[in-house]
Amino acid sequence: MPHPRREGAAPSCSRRPARLHEGLPHRLEAFARALDLYPELRGRVTLAQFAVPSRADIHSTPSSRGSSSKRVGEINGRFSRAGWVPCTTLPGARSTRLLAWYRAADVALVTPLKDGNEPVAKEYCAANPRGVLC
Numbered sequence: 001m002p003h004p005r006r007e008g009a010a011p012s013c014s015r016r017p018a019r020l021h022e023g024l025p026h027r028l029e030a031f032a033r034a035l036d037l038y039p040e041l042r043g044r045v046t047l048a049q050f051a052v053p054s055r056a057d058i059h060s061t062p063s064s065r066g067s068s069s070k071r072v073g074e075i076n077g078r079f080s081r082a083g084w085v086p087c088t089t090l091p092g093a094r095s096t097r098l099l100a101w102y103r104a105a106d107v108a109l110v111t112p113l114k115d116g117n118e119p120v121a122k123e124y125c126a127a128n129p130r131g132v133l134c
Contacts, residue, residue, distance in 0.1 A: 023111065024049065028071045028087070035079050035086060042079055042086070048101055049089045102127035 031047045049072075072087050079086045090097065102108065108124040108131065125131035 024068045025071060027109070027111075028068065028075060031087065032071075032075050032078075035075075043081060043084045046085070047087045048105075049087070050098060050101070098123070099127050102131075106130070 027047075027049070034045075035041055069089065072089055075087045076085050090101075102124045105124070105128065108121065108128075110118075110121040110124065121133055125133055
């Protein structure tokens, strides 16, 4: 499996249960805005959004997943350059793939902690010796 880290790039990762699509559009908008406001981030930061399947997936709507995929495509179409894609989604990522991203990521965005995602934050810290929980 290729390592997600690229020289000069600072991968960040975000992982949420797949059923929680309502926060993803806001996260994507914030990421696109950051790339707009801080052009120096382009080519240096990658958002990897993991959608880990949950028991509630059978109730999630295809339209919510489709609108997020569309927005990822728009962001990538606008900001991509040779050798760098700003945003990637990894549906149903296996633990070995997650581990590679956790180890490579300089930052892990885990939101909200009160919504049961604290194990995700702990996974990141356990996998990454530079990981810190605040």
